[in-house]
Amino acid sequence: xxxxxxxxxxxxxxxxxxxxxxxxxxxxxxxxxxxxxxxxxxxxxxxxxxxxxxxxxxxxxxxxxxxxxxxxxxxxxxxxxxxxxxxxxxxxxxxxxxxxxxxxxxxxxxxxx
Amino acid sequence: xxxxxxxxxxxxxxxxxxxxxxxxxxxxxxxxxxxxxxxxxxxxxxxxxxxxxxxxxxxxxxxxxxxxxxxxxxxxxxxxxxxxxxxxxxxxxxxxxxxxxxxxxxxxxxxxx
Numbered sequence: 271x272x273x274x275x276x277x278x279x280x281x282x283x284x285x286x287x288x289x290x291x292x293x294x295x296x297x298x299x300x301x302x303x304x305x306x307x308x309x310x311x312x313x314x315x316x317x318x319x320x321x322x323x324x325x326x327x328x329x330x331x332x333x334x335x336x337x338x339x340x341x342x343x344x345x346x347x348x349x350x351x352x353x354x355x356x357x358x359x360x361x362x363x364x365x366x367x368x369x370x371x372x373x374x375x376x377x378x379x380x381x382x383x
Numbered sequence: 384x385x386x387x388x389x390x391x392x393x394x395x396x397x398x399x400x401x402x403x404x405x406x407x408x409x410x411x412x413x414x415x416x417x418x419x420x421x422x423x424x425x426x427x428x429x430x431x432x433x434x435x436x437x438x439x440x441x442x443x444x445x446x447x448x449x450x451x452x453x454x455x456x457x458x459x460x461x462x463x464x465x466x467x468x469x470x471x472x473x474x475x476x477x478x479x480x481x482x483x484x485x486x487x488x489x490x491x492x493x494x495x496x
Binding site for chain 1: 387389392414423424425426427428431439474476483484485488489490
């Protein structure tokens with residue numbers, strides 16, 4: 271069985287400060303990892319993914335994530351947060367031969383001006 | 384490029400009534416997914432289509448839920464009869480065949496009274 275844990279329900283940061291959203295995963299086999307963002311009353315928007323290769327993945331809107339196999343983590347980061355980054359963030363995992371995506375419960379990010 | 388389109392965006396019905404949701408995927412995307420998202424949780428897969436074939440419906444409650452994708456393009460998800468616990472957001476997603484990334488629509492928010 272595969273699963274994702276997002277240990278923080280909420281993350282609060284000041285605008286201009288670094289933002290980190292944590293994610294750990296559990297799978298049998300090599301993981302495919304994803305981050306999505308959800309704004310109020312809207313669907314999930316794809317931010318970035320790790321499939322293979324460089325452990326540091328860069329995505330949309332200045333976000334990046336680092337894959338750490340030994341710690342089974344895939345934390346999302348942004349060097350300088352904006353108020354407009356305030357949203358709900360989901361980490362998701364699947365394995366190569368299974369299209370089923372398993373999502374975490376989500377982390378609400380609030381960036382204060 | 385147009386994204387995944389879903390309708391209606393909101394639906395309020397009384398329990399025991401039927402309801403249907405419609406999804407039009409991104410043009411050229413062979414794979415279509417329906418997800419259920421309860422409040423405060425990540426999406427959970429209900430059914431996955433490859434073209435017109437339902438290749439994974441193991442999580443679909445078949446006693447009251449049904450889905451179809453007759454021509455391999457748009458899809459309909461139906462609930463009959465609806466129960467109070469079905470109140471949630473129903474998300475549709477699509478992806479090109481063999482591609483890892485799923486692209487989500489805005490969802491239909493269902494409230495069962």
